Amino acid sequence: MKLHWSPRSPFVRKVMLFAHETGLVDKLECHRTVVAMTKPNAELLPDNPLNKIPTLILDDGSPLYDSVVICQYLDGLHAGPKLFPTEPKAYWTAMQRCSLGDGLLDMLLLWRNERERSHPDPAYLSAYAVKFDASLANLEKEADALAATPFGIGHIAIGCALSYTDFRFPDLAWRPSHPKIAAWLADFVKRPSAKATEARDG
Template structure:
């Protein structure tokens, strides 16, 4: 399998964490690319994914998959152990809800970052992204005990990548202040080999 990849992309990291968890990481040939929603699309990615987004995966049988959640579920289909996308409805909907929360936080974080890097940021929009991220952190603080109690799943991975991206790109935010339970959960989850093996690198 081949994956359009970047060591700076939190969505790619999410997919790679799943690949490590299910034992597929060695089977993925990473194709490093630079993509940005604010630059011209990258022709090599565009040839495979008209949305220009990574991760974009080319499977061994020639399928092209994109959207990190789709790539993650594809990887999980190879998983011989406990599924990261559970099928039991009692586990599945909380897992998908947490996956959506983590993914939505990441969308807000990326837009927030790209707006603040413009010469004249649109302050209203920036405030909105900040409010979404901070409100999500407050919600997750209330759910930290439930996160700890739940079987490890795609929801944990998505949220862990969203928090890790705050550490990577928003050091001044100090998100741990006011969120001690979430911080403790994140400290534990960050020790997993899959998280350690996929640390962000700014190249």
Template sequence: MMQLHWSPKSPYVRKVMVCAHELDLLPQLELVRSVAAMLKPNERLMRDNPLSKIPTLVLDNGFTLFDSGVICEYLDDLAKGSLFPKDGTSRWPAQRWQAFGNGLLDVLILWRNERERETPLQPLLDAFALKTEACLRQLDAEAASLTDAPLTIGHIAIGCALGYIDYRFDSLGWRAKAPRLATWHHTLRQRPSFEATEPIDG
């Protein structure tokens, strides 16, 4: 059985879990609760991933895979799924949306880390807010394309990023700023894979 270093709070882990649900691979995963704090490298996790980051997937033969995009593509290949389109017409929009979702998550996590510092730098907070709002505007403009395209890793990455905003930046009120994106996300989050992977404390 494969082992997945996992946390219920991580949006990158959520990407993998959504894929596992969509591909019916959950029975093949043993979830290993792993804490990956920036200032406290996890010695147990580092045996499988020297970067001390989650998600990390340990295959049956001991070979390890990271990061989330690599793991998701491996699971899709294992299940002969369609979350990573092979045709260029579909592949590059899916990969671009995945990069978009990942990039937005990177900004959000840096923003959260900065605002929790004892003396956060206001210019950094302002820059993160500006980038996030620009991303939401762009994604709102692409909501119709997201709606029309079959589910791919790009949809999953963007959905997890928006879910992270709900979890950590609820006061942002992003739906008022991106109403078309909000409508798309409302439908996406009703999929069983998203309902089952809502981030939780604990």
């Protein structure tokens, strides 16, 4: 399978981290595809008209996205413990956490773009800050439960979102006021799958 990939995309990282956790990395032929919100990539548009990565191309040529759908698809291709829980209550908890992590990440990407505009809108900037604070408060409250749950898609989404915060928003000093989720993240980044997929500037 071909994966439209980039080394610093946090949503691509979700898929790569998932593939490392499930032993599927060798099944993915990573194809470097550069995208930016304001620069549609003409090569990607036929596979994904929304111009987003990751986009997976199955062996029959059909495309699959977004990152959650790709991860869920990959979860059917390995024989290890499933990262999408099969028990209903655990499944909905995991999907809820995945939506929080992905939504936080979406917001951080918009926030970063806003900061880089020639005319950043203060109303957007302050709304992003409010949502970030509310998200961290929520994660701090849920940190014990997160740590007590078998590792899965919810952990991956939240870990990738918080790691992206450290990568692109080092000015947000969120750790002192959120010690539990900070401790959880410290364990997350030590996983071999996290180390293998860490974003680096350059």
